[in-house]
Amino acid sequence: MSYLQQFNIMIKYKKGATNKLADMLSRPLTPVSSALLVAMKIQHIVPSEYAKGYDTYANFNLAYAKLQQGKTSEFQLTDGLMYKGTQFCIPEDGD
Numbered sequence: 001m002s003y004l005q006q007f008n009i010m011i012k013y014k015k016g017a018t019n020k021l022a023d024m025l026s027r028p029l030t031p032v033s034s035a036l037l038v039a040m041k042i043q044h045i046v047p048s049e050y051a052k053g054y055d056t057y058a059n060f061n062l063a064y065a066k067l068q069q070g071k072t073s074e075f076q077l078t079d080g081l082m083y084k085g086t087q088f089c090i091p092e093d094g095d
Contacts, residue, residue: 053091
């Protein structure tokens with residue numbers, strides 16, 4: 001729970017009947033539920049458009065250039081997106 005406190009989120013309870021996916025995930029696997037899990041596709045939550053601003057935004061452009069050259073930095077590139085530790089880097093003009 002302390003991990004979740006670092007995010008600005010509101011957790012609301014939903015009964016299993018109205019929250020079928022969470023209800024399914026909390027039950028033991030059956031052939032049908034395991035087939036559904038395999039069929040689910042995870043989508044990126046953050047848009048890849050943020051990566052387009054790294055080379056022009058003053059706070060990230062030098063670090064981004066180093067990462068592009070393969071140099072080590074306090075920043076990391078994961079799937080084209082910049083992180084500083086566990087923090088996701090968002091350019092100023094990213095919505």
